[in-house]
Amino acid sequence: MIRAVFITNIPSxxxxxxxxxxxxxxxxxxxxxxxxxxxxxxxxxxxELAELSNYYFLKSKTIIIRKRFDDRYxxxxxxxEKQLKALCPDIVFAMEYNPTILRAVHWCRKKKIPxxxxxxxxxxxEKNIGKVQQLSRxxxxxxxxxxxxxxxASKQAQIAYGAxxxxxxxxxxxxxxxxxxxxxxxxxxKQLLYVGSLIQRKGLDLLLPALAKTGDDIRLxxxxxxxxxxxxxxxxAELGISSRIEFKGYLEGEPLQExxxxxxxxILPTREDCFGLVxxxxxxxxxxxxxxxYADGAFDLIEEGENGCxxxxxxxxxxxxxxxxxxxxxxxxxVMGRRSYEKAHKFAFSEVAKGAIEALRFVMREAE
Numbered sequence: 372m373i374r375a376v377f378i379t380n381i382p383s384x385x386x387x388x389x390x391x392x393x394x395x396x397x398x399x400x401x402x403x404x405x406x407x408x409x410x411x412x413x414x415x416x417x418x419e420l421a422e423l424s425n426y427y428f429l430k431s432k433t434i435i436i437r438k439r440f441d442d443r444y445x446x447x448x449x450x451x452e453k454q455l456k457a458l459c460p461d462i463v464f465a466m467e468y469n470p471t472i473l474r475a476v477h478w479c480r481k482k483k484i485p486x487x488x489x490x491x492x493x494x495x496x497e498k499n500i501g502k503v504q505q506l507s508r509x510x511x512x513x514x515x516x517x518x519x520x521x522x523x524a525s526k527q528a529q530i531a532y533g534a535x536x537x538x539x540x541x542x543x544x545x546x547x548x549x550x551x552x553x554x555x556x557x558x559x560x561k562q563l564l565y566v567g568s569l570i571q572r573k574g575l576d577l578l579l580p581a582l583a584k585t586g587d588d589i590r591l592x593x594x595x596x597x598x599x600x601x602x603x604x605x606x607x608a609e610l611g612i613s614s615r616i617e618f619k620g621y622l623e624g625e626p627l628q629e630x631x632x633x634x635x636x637x638i639l640p641t642r643e644d645c646f647g648l649v650x651x652x653x654x655x656x657x658x659x660x661x662x663x664x665y666a667d668g669a670f671d672l673i674e675e676g677e678n679g680c681x682x683x684x685x686x687x688x689x690x691x692x693x694x695x696x697x698x699x700x701x702x703x704x705x706v707m708g709r710r711s712y713e714k715a716h717k718f719a720f721s722e723v724a725k726g727a728i729e730a731l732r733f734v735m736r737e738a739e
Contacts, residue, residue: 374401375731376460378475380446380467381408382418382426385648388547391422392720397728403458407431407446407471427454429471441572446471452478462734464489464519464727468507476511485734488515489727491544493524493667494531496645508532516734519727522646524667538733542726544646544668545718551655553632554712558704561589563694564634564658566627566649567641569597574640574663576606577684581640583610584691589698592634594619594627631656635704636697640684641666654678654715659707661693672718678710 379386394402403425420426431448451474455463463479463486465472479486488511497504512518512532520526521544530536563582567573575593582591593603593616600618607613622630631637637653639662646668650660654672660679662669673679682693697704716722 372399372401373461373731373735374403374458375462375464376403376405376455376458377464378405378407378451378466378471380406380469380471382406382420384418385544385546387418387420387423389545389720389724390426392547393724393727394424395422396721396724400731401425403427403460405429405451405454405458407448407469408433429454431471441568441570445469448474451475455479460484462487462516462731464731465511465515466490467492468504468511472511473507476514480514485516485738486514487517487519487730487734488512488529488534489519489521489542490525490529491521491645492528493522493645494528495524495665495667496643497528516737517730519730522668522671524670525645540726540730540733542730543671543718543723544648545720545723546648546652546655548651548655548715548719551628551631551652552712552715553628553656555632555657555708556705558635558701558708560633560635561586561698562634563589563591563636563638564594564630564653565591565638565640566594566622566652567639569593569595569599569603571599572642572644573597574642574665574684575599575603577642577687577690578638578640579603579606579610579612579616580687581684581690581694582615583612584687585694586698587615589615589694591616591638592619592630593617594622594630596621628656631658634658636661636694638694639663639666639669640690642684644668647672651715651718654711657708657712659697659704659711661697672714674710674714678707678714 406428408431429448431446448471465486466489518529518534518539519542526539637658637660641663644666647666650672663684664681
């Protein structure tokens with residue numbers, strides 16, 4: 372039996388669910404998961420590890436770099452090599468380019484163990500990385516046996532960093548869609564929904580001026596917490612739209628799913644997102660989507676005019692016009708919502724796992 376080890380940063384719900392799926396549905400492989408850390412204080416996820424087996428947490432020191440745009444977490448681990456030696460893997464999935472991965476890659480090279488470089492990052496999300504981060508990407512990419520990308524944009528980034536396109540496979544970033552699938556028929560509520568952190572990176576301060584230019588009957592529900600909340604509330608007051616906005620705070624599970632079901636359009640005005648999983652969650656709930664062009668996963672998730680539209684959040688007038696146009700035809704909204712629901716099925720674990728397994732099989736064939 373081939374033993375494959377995934378090394379990733381923290382146990383996010385969507386990754387844990389995906390790893391559990393692989394363990395259950397590919398019994399010919401023995402999958403192990405190493406986490407660099409237990410979590411981040413800016414992530415309030417509830418993670419259920421009960422379905423996951425063969426997982427390990429490294430001892431690590433966490434460095435937090437505070438920024439208004441978004442906080443950055445760096446895990447400095449202890450015992451990466453010791454844990455890998457104990458597991459004795461045939462192949463390693465090295466997820467991202469952080470210090471844990473650099474040490475794991477160095478260990479793999481010494482032991483002549485092939486590794487697959489996996490990333491969610493894109494050229495847009497990594498446009499401001501420093502020289503050291505650029506060098507880490509170059510070091511890892513040049514030595515990887517194959518590559519897995521979480522989106523088309525991630526694959527483009529890998530190739531830009533020097534990956535051989537013939538060795539690149541796509542395994543889309545996804546969620547357990549069964550938790551969110553919900554059919555909807557009524558789109559008369561004129562309710563926009565945003566779900567995410569209240570930080571500058573997410574672009575809510577770009578959405579509010581656009582909302583102010585739309586009809587007074589269009590409302591916005593905001594789900595999430597973050598350091599920008601007070602600033603956003605003041606901005607809404609200055610724009611005269613406070614009565615049209617409801618801040619719900621952080622929600623997950625059934626309350627969040629219910630809110631997806633009672634909304635009419637999902638909106639993501641982000642300045643930068645390497646994917647934008649909330650788009651997929653909304654699509655599962657039969658919502659049309661208006662997404663910023665800076666959510667790189669939007670180009671895999673949204674078909675322009677079919678289940679939503681992609682906009683420039685810096686163009687306030689065009690942004691407002693897109694919102695108005697979407698709400699103008701309730702029948703068209705229903706059609707777009709149905710197409711979102713249908714397209715979401717393409718991101719089921721059973722589909723997206725294929726890319727990861729193809730990469731694994733490719734590398735093992737090459738190693739024979």
